[in-house]
Amino acid sequence: MAHLLSVDPFDRHAVERLFAVARGAEPVARRRKVCRALEGAVLGNLFFEASTRTRISFAAAFCRLGGSVCDTTGFTFSSMAKGESIQDTSRVISGYVDALVVRHPERGAVAQFAQATNIPVVNGGDGPGEHPSQALLDLYTIGNEFARLGKRLDGAHVALIGDLKHGRTVHSLIKLLSLYRGLRFTLIAPAGLEMPAELCEAVGARDHHIETRQVLRQPLKDLDVAYATRIQRERFTGEQPEGYTADFRVDKAFLDECCGETTVLMHPLPRDSTAGANDLSTDLDADPRLAIFRQSDSGVAVRMAIFATLLGAERQLQGPLRDVTWRTPSAIGPNDACSDMPSASIGA
């Protein structure tokens, strides 16, 4: 691939090839080994929209490969404020750096960056458009969790929960999941925030089973993955805003009562932890089924794989790598139950 703008061009083979590179990157991403494959390379990490965690995740991934990073933050470049086109900005910066990550509030803006340069451009989120590295790390996480649990993705039961209308994350994720075989999807969204019909049709056409409902607190039989997303209060248009809050809060009671012992609970983060927020509850933080931090941790390995693939440096992650020369904690967070679990191939 020349750029990473969307998940659309991915078939199952391309996904698994990328994940094989990501698995090779794990010892570096988990700070056991040091890789200098991109020593001398420079990343332009251009964030026209604030997204601190995504920016640092990409930057850290590039640094872990040995490269250096130039960041920009803020809605425009000073040059764009003077009327410079995206095409000019892209071409000029491309003369300085080896790859670009671009996050932009407008759909299609990142593709415009890509059209004006031959260096690789990664879409770090283009407004309501796509955020492909997020969907890829989500799928990679599911693969890791399933490998740990001895499950297979083909035939799995996945629930997508929350605002399925506006969430670009779930749109991209369901596209990637539908590359596998015979999945059962339960789509749980309040009225008015359902998954777009054309996406459901495309998934259904690939022989997956889709069930939709508006109520969260009902049993989900043999559920393998519960993927929760935030419902932004201002988007809810029903008559009972009080009921909405209680209905869609994913907490320990929901997980215990409606899900299973091996259900993997995911969320793209950030979660709103302020009082009364209708988001993933913190009463789950010590529950080993909560995979949200294993999920965000995976961003580094997946983004390393994206850079290594786009820049043709995959092989150097396979060679012998030297040990780190500093101390790394065995678990990153105090609640980490299985952050060092072995990773294995999806569908293997």
Next chain:
Amino acid sequence: MAHLLSVDPFDRHAVERLFAVARGAEPVARRRKVCRALEGAVLGNLFFEASTRTRISFAAAFCRLGGSVCDTTGFTFSSMAKGESIQDTSRVISGYVDALVVRHPERGAVAQFAQATNIPVVNGGDGPGEHPSQALLDLYTIGNEFARLGKRLDGAHVALIGDLKHGRTVHSLIKLLSLYRGLRFTLIAPAGLEMPAELCEAVGARDHHIETRQVLRQPLKDLDVAYATRIQRERFTGEQPEGYTADFRVDKAFLDECCGETTVLMHPLPRDSTAGANDLSTDLDADPRLAIFRQSDSGVAVRMAIFATLLGAERQLQGPLRDVTWRTPSAIGPNDACSDMPSASIGA
């Protein structure tokens, strides 16, 4: 040199010595080779005025030499907001880093930084003052273009176009060009935006020929370089603001009708590509005479040469350098005609 504050101290010998270092840096700047000469060194890249592209160009140049970069952006340091003097800021930061690039909206501010430290300070633009690295990369680009075309700088015909009154870029460039012999300058500016008289006198005193005019669309015989700059609308004071737009737009028609087949078209960028802007037209983007991106690309090699010279690391760019370990496109932009042309000595 201890600092790079202005082009004034440069004679022809100093210019050509710097450009010899820049040519040595080209394989690294063009991502064929990796250099680690400044591994362990740190640059303080202090931008008190926004200039994203210039900031990244300096940062990338320092990274390509193996160093690390600490950036600041925004009008003041938090310490300066508490009344800290430029002298104290400069001395404190100099204890942390090996070189400073300073961009500041006030003329002379960068020189104040330089007076307070013994580490090298590079002027990245001080308001209406100077922007010496831009003028040096412009001249370096002309040298590269002429080498490709088999031309010599001595005796060349150069047109400077646009706002010649406020453009610090053209002021510094004409000073550097006048170090060569027997040039012909055509200075084309609207009434009220002419090149300052004292600069014209200084150039004339060195035996160059100067012609001035207010109309763009007239033939320019044997023109070797057309250097266009933006006219900021708010600076135009004539009675016919409509006429101004049509008059000073540098586009394909102008290049075809008034210039020659080997005229090199340059611009310091950014160009205003919004509708109705009185700037360089995008209808030239596929024309091989348009050198604007070869020009901005050259910024990396020239800025690497500046750092290597100021820090006494020139020799390490001459030694054997290792190949890059990632994939680099053969041309950076889709319209690049000759981005990999050989570079040669000015005047050789």
Next chain:
Amino acid sequence: MAHLLSVDPFDRHAVERLFAVARGAEPVARRRKVCRALEGAVLGNLFFEASTRTRISFAAAFCRLGGSVCDTTGFTFSSMAKGESIQDTSRVISGYVDALVVRHPERGAVAQFAQATNIPVVNGGDGPGEHPSQALLDLYTIGNEFARLGKRLDGAHVALIGDLKHGRTVHSLIKLLSLYRGLRFTLIAPAGLEMPAELCEAVGARDHHIETRQVLRQPLKDLDVAYATRIQRERFTGEQPEGYTADFRVDKAFLDECCGETTVLMHPLPRDSTAGANDLSTDLDADPRLAIFRQSDSGVAVRMAIFATLLGAERQLQGPLRDVTWRTPSAIGPNDACSDMPSASIGA
């Protein structure tokens, strides 16, 4: 130590162990040698409150150890603006980087970051709370100055001057100094800005002698260190705001008339150099007793020692290090009298 949140856990042994590491870091901090101990490691340098110099000092220290730095500036992360808790932010970023420096306007916020992660967290200042690396570099500087002057810290006479009520710097410093034996402290503060009583009691309980006064311009017999801090005008609550300015200005006359020939003059910086500011005068800049820039320079070695200790990489600063491959000035500032003085153990 797992984190550096406060000076409270330090005993004399821990301080001297850290300073031994800092002395080992000096050849790198002073740019004579290159160290790559942390090559491949990444620092998250999170500044929720502006402090440009502190941010660069930490970043440069990490770079000098061979690591890479990801910076953030501004009061919140974009994710925190969406309701993300400090706990989640800390845990997510900890999956990307190897250590965190956090500066935050609220007391205790940095400790919250530390509770949510097993990677080392350094308090870069938490509002009215602590700024432990500043106190440590202050003490380290005193040790270096005393070694040069052949003095010992036990039994020394130290004056703390200015706003002793709000200055977290002097609070932490007096705690560290009180780990030594038999010091004499003269605490000079305007009425209403005195050192908190509980701190005086704790220091007195360790058998140090404390004298307090409200007038600056009186002789200070056998004074070894004068540590001045800024009095913020808005905090002065006396009836004679004019008198306050004249009274508390530390200048050459004060140093010559009230202090001694070997008194070391320190200040945490920045100093307010604007006209009429009640701060350290610039008429002292050529006086070799002024140690303020040797003090800020020491920040790099001390912060390198903090990182090396927290990350278990101290030993690599002891091994043979290679020479720098660029030119470093013999003195950093034009007024530097003894920037290259040998450093020796405190109390040795």
